[in-house]
Amino acid sequence: MGNDLVLASTSVYRRTLLARLGLPFRCLAPRVDEEAAKAGDWEPQELAEHLALAKARSLCEAEPNATLIGSDQLVSFAGRIYGKPGTTEGAVEQLLAMAGKSHQLITALAVWTQGQxxxxxxxxxxHMRSLSRVELERYVAADHPLDCAGSYKLEERGISLFDRVETQDYTSIMGLPLIALTSLLRTLGYPIP
Known part of the structure; x- marks a missing residue:
């Protein structure tokens, strides 16, 4: 096991989540062209796992003795994959499409250490509430979820968009499944209470 823990991400959300474990770690930008890595015919779960692995593995040559953590998140809805909207209009359109319906938020975690x-x-x-364009525009203006898969932040006002959320680990909704990561890091010998 590498002693050095590296989060292959520039995400503030993931950095904040990992800090909750109380372990020292560094953040490095993954060396992945995500758009190029998305090329191909991927099922949503396969794509999220592929991108998480690509992020972790992208740093293995530069950090061969580290434990590298990569993660990716996307939305699967009606046969389409939604990522970060990037613009206010894009966010409103994603939310309008999903309003009153259910979708899946897929969060993949990949850990690379010593070639494993x-x-x-x-x-x-x-399960999203039925909401009007005006309500969704008001929400997007309040939370600015332009850098979030699916165009919402459940840790902020985005919780009001939903009737119900079914999950095994609520931290996965924010971008890094800490329950699974904690279990894995403990098996690798990291001192997590």
Whole structure:
């Protein structure tokens, strides 16, 4: 096991989540062209796992003695994959399409250490309320979820968009499944209470 823990991410959300475990770690930007890595005919879960693995493995040459953590999140809805909307209009359109319906939020975790890889995926079913364009525009203006898969932040006002959330690990909704990660890091010898 590498003693050095590295989060292959620039996400503030993932950094905040990992910090909750109380372990020292560093954050490095993954060396992955995500758009190129998405090329191909992927099922949603396969794509999330592929991207999480690509992020973790992208740093293995530069950090051969580290334990590298990669994660990816996307939304699967009506045969389409939604990622980060990037724009206000894109966020409103994603939310309008999903309003009054259910979708899956898929969060993949990949850990690379000493040539071994471990993958875990959490699938959360999100049941969205029926909401109008005006309500969704008001929400997007309040939370600015332009950097969030599915265009919502459940840890903020986004919780009001949903009737029900079915999940095994609520931290996976925010981008990093800490229950699975804690179990894995403990088996690797990291001192987590």
């Amino acid at each position: 890889t471990y993958v875990h995926t959490d699938i959360t079913t999100m």
